[in-house]
Amino acid sequence: MAGLHLIKTYSSDSDEDKYDEEKEDDDKIVNKLALPASILSLKGDTCHEEVIDNPSDHDGRIRSFKHERGNWATLVYIDYTIxxxxxxxxxSVLNELPIQGDIIxxxxxxxxxxLVLxxxxxxxxxxxxxxxxRGFHQFVVQLTDVKVYCNEERTRTFLGIYCQDEDGTLKRLTEAIDCLLAEYQLPSFYKxxxxxxxxxxxxxxxxxxxKKILPxxxxSLNKFLAENMEDTYVHVKEIQCKIGNKCYSFELK
Known part of the structure; x- marks a missing residue:
């Protein structure tokens, strides 16, 4: 249309007046159809902006994978009420440690x-x-000794209380979860x-x-558990799954 208007400029005065009127109408249409600047640039739209992780906001912790829109951090676990x-x-353990850290x-x-779901x-x-x-019965887990763990990235170290069950339900449950994860091509639990x-x-x-102070x-833990037998066992009645900020609970039969 712009090219046709340029040709009309070589016509009569009446054609020029007609061109001015049509141009004014075209400008009105363009203004009505113009997209908002926020959509054109996506500037300020938090749904589209890249999320940059700042370890200082999380006590120095570093994400193990990049945050991307549509990806949700997911964990399957057994909740423990201490x-x-x-x-x-x-x-009290903090007083015996040779390094600084925090209780979880x-x-x-x-x-x-x-996982990334x-x-x-x-x-x-x-x-x-x-x-x-629904295919698993409730079971009991026993707390035993203290062990040290480190994440794969070697960015954090943990002290944990080792857990075991007598009938192998934990292992069978984990294997079943691994099979489910395989359907989504997600990594299985550690070997x-x-x-x-x-x-x-x-x-x-x-x-x-x-490791030097684990014995x-x-x-110390065994002495405590001997005096507080009710803390020795964990009765597992349900399994939890956290996806993003939402938590799900699944009862065992």
């Missing part, structure tokens, strides 16, 4: 790695996990599984320092 007495024992407030036994997988994954849990409740963490790989910590 007693006041055991919490007191954990805090929310405790659990992991049954999967921290696509948004459109969530509904079917949750349903699959729900059906899976050398050490079920545990992490209660202390610190930055960096500090295993060499903490004394285990001795």
């Amino acid at each position: 007693s006041d007495c055991l919490r007191t024992w954990m805090k 407030s929310s405790l659990h036994i992991s049954l999967s790695r921290t 696509k948004f459109h997988w969530i509904e079917s994954f949750v349903e699959g996990l729900k059906l899976l849990c 050398d599984i050490s079920y545990h409740i992490s209660f202390f963490w610190c930055l960096g790989d500090k295993q060499i320092y903490l 004394s910590l285990t001795c």
Whole structure:
């Protein structure tokens, strides 16, 4: 249309007047159809802006995978409600440690790695996990000794209380969860599984320092458990799954 208007400029005065009127009408249409600047540039739209992780916002912790829109951090685990007495024992451990760190407030036994779940997988994954849990009976886990753990990136070190069950339900449950994860091409749990409740963490790989005091910590824990038998066993009645900020619970039969 712009090219045709340029040709009309070589016509009569009446044609020029007609051109001016048409141009004015075209400008009005263009103004009405113009997209908002926020859509054109996506500037300020938090749904489209890249999320840059700042370790200083998380006590120096570093994400193990990049945050991307549509990806949800996911973990399958057993929630553990700690007693006041055991919490007191954990805090007393701080005085024996050769390094600085913090006691973990929310405790659990992991049954999967921290996974990246696509948004459109969530509904079917949750349903699959729900059906899976219906096939397992409630069971009991025993707390035994203290061990040291380090994440794959060697950015954090943990102290944890090792857990075991007598009939192998933990292993069978983990294997079933791994089969479900395979359907979504997600990584299975670690090969050398050490079920545990992490209660202390610190930055960096500090295993060499903490391993030296594991015998004394285990001795202290065993003494505590002998005097507080009710804290020795964990009765597992349900399995939890956290996807993003949403938590799901699945009862065992």
